[in-house]
Amino acid sequence: MGITNDTGVSLQAGGQSPLAQGHPQILHPARQPLVDADGLLHGFELIAREPSRVGETALDDEGERKPHAEADAAAAQTLAMLGASGVRAALGAHRGYLNVNRALLLSDAFARISPDRFFLELPPDIEADTELVARLVSLHAKRHRFVLDHVTQPTATFAKLLPYAYAIKVEVDRTDPELLAKLSGALKSAGKILIALGVESQETFERAKAAHFDLFQGYFFARGHKQATRRASAPRQALLNLLRLLTADPTVTQLEAELKLNPVLVMHLMRLANSGEASIGRKVETLRDAITATGTNRIARWTQLLLYADGRKVRLEDDPLVQMAATRARFMEMSVARLAKADRKVVDGAFLTGVFSLVDAVFGGSLEETLEALTLSSHIRAAILHRTGTLGTLLDAIEAFERADWAALDRTSAALAPLSSSELAELATAAAAWASSADQSEEHAGLDHFED
Structure with a gap:
């Protein structure tokens, strides 16, 4: 059987x-x-x-x-x-x-x-x-x-x-x-x-x-196109404002004030704080406690992925753009951690690079203009726009894998030693698995889509 x-x-x-x-x-x-x-x-x-x-022809004893x-x-x-x-x-x-x-x-x-x-x-x-x-x-x-x-x-x-x-x-x-x-x-x-x-x-x-x-x-x-601007609705503008604040290392008081302007975000943050690893062992009832329990790093990642949400109340794993952005982001952070002794700032920068490599599909404008509006670090913008540095090469690698362009993956791996093309493919698969399980993952509990 x-x-x-x-x-x-x-x-x-x-x-x-x-x-x-x-x-x-x-x-x-x-x-x-x-x-x-x-x-x-x-x-x-x-x-x-x-x-x-190598030696693919199998012969018998005769x-x-x-x-x-x-x-x-x-x-x-x-x-x-x-x-x-x-x-x-x-x-x-x-x-x-x-x-x-x-x-x-x-x-x-x-x-x-x-x-x-x-x-x-x-x-x-x-x-x-x-x-x-x-x-x-x-x-x-x-x-x-x-x-x-x-x-x-x-x-x-x-x-x-x-x-x-x-x-x-x-x-x-x-x-x-x-x-x-x-x-x-x-x-x-x-x-x-x-x-x-x-x-x-x-x-x-x-x-x-x-x-x-x-x-x-x-x-x-x-791809960025005119129809994509439907994604850039009011809640997404609120997410952008929150992201800009998060890049400035805000205090709990500053975050609390920004979130109070957006009841939808407060609702999702409370869910996130009361689930999985973010839970502090008791029900979180105040916004300040929710911020403290969740942490600015997780709030930032949660906000970055919500930026890609379609606006219809669908699961993360059914949204192709969220899947693609999450896979790229996870691939970038895992790969950069394998390449060097990367600290939290470097890993977060890699995650951010992967997430915002697709941001023109959200707002429909040029990628350069959108990245400028996000006030990202210059090396992250350069990696996305011009594929400079290690982060730019890693973006080339994940795009080659998405297209199943194995020759291009081999070329990028040559610049990413000691990572081989097969190891890059393995990391990309692991990243895709992480993205596909986001709805069930404790790390992403509370990442619900919201209605505009």
């Missing part, structure tokens, strides 16, 4: 996790967000880095190639990736979209991947012969669901696999507009979920929405 470990990989009773099976290299995958038409997180695609292949060697290797690599520390936690409560190939699909070990955690993406060049189709039918009966990936036009392979597909990923910007409309109509009539791939701008998002797509993969929500 099978059990499922916390990676979402099913293990046979008495069996070992892929980590215990001697896989030579654990490679942490990048995660790229999929959102729905309301801009809320629906899932993440896990994009794996191809491992180095010197012949082992018939299942390729499938076994593909399965071992994928299971090791899914078993790597923090990978499942980085998905939070969301499904993962997992790229698979023919060798992996035909592997016996493939059945150990939980159908409840992952959708399986089929590449457009996969060989759709009788053997593969039979395998898809068998896996579908076990509740696995398939996604046709990188579609730009119907092909013979597309037609063969369409009956077994739960969803279709279409490259909207590479598909003829007239064909896009026809594809959308036909696929929606067939009951398929439509996913727009490569949505990097508000314009592409709106075009895909008009074509009745259901989900959207890309980073349009993190």
Whole structure:
């Protein structure tokens, strides 16, 4: 009887996790967000880095190639990736979209991947012969669901696999507009979920929405655009004022006076002070006690993340912009702490750099103007705008990981010794796991979203 470990990989009773099976290299995958038409997180695609292949051809005692060697290797690599520390936690409560190939699909070990955690993406060049189709039918009966990936036009392979597909990923910007409309109509009539791939701008998002797509993969929500100014409402201005005060090392009396001007912030601070680690062992009933119990450092971090809140009362882990900002901030502080003996000021500066690297998406103006208004330290502004210093290089590293640009990650790691690119990827995964669990974490208890 099978059990499922916390990676979402099913293990046979008495069996070992892929980590215990001697896989030579654990490679942490990048995660790229999929959102729905309301801009809320629906899932993440896990994009794996191809491992180095040394002596990959397995031979039997007679010197012949082992018939299942390729499938076994593909399965071992994928299971090791899914078993790597923090990978499942980085998905939070969301499904993962997992790229698979023919060798992996035909592997016996493939059945150990939980159908409840992952959708399986089929590449457009996969060989759709009788053997593969039979395998898809068998896996579908076990509740696995398939996604046709990188579609730009119907092909013979597309037609063969369409009956077994739960969803279709279409490259909207590479598909003829007239064909896009026809594809959308036909696929929606067939009951398929439509996913727009490569949505990097508000314009592409709106075009895909008009074509009745259901989900959207890309980073349009993190780009500064006119629609983003809806986030810069009155509560966010109050948060900005509070942040400016916090940078000046305020007294409790000064903080109390500023917070009293903002009843919504007082409400959230009282919740924060009465939860988790901030609790002082009794119910906090006054604002002054709440400030003392929480501490200015935690208040500052709480305020920085609330700045990105959508304004609708949704969970942190369902807000893609909060997720991205929190992941960057956590990655920055963990990485800088590994690079040198960093004191609290340096670590806080790294966290701040990660948080405000996306601030133009909140207010819609230029990044330079917005950073100037925040009165950030000059080295933090320079790191964000010009990628100078260690903080700027770390920002380049997390952006490369977000894009699954492994060559760029390698280049940045060369300037971040002793951190290797694999260690940077591991830190990014740990940061994503931290961000995904923010709603349940004691450290973030009270970080509720608020209504404008």
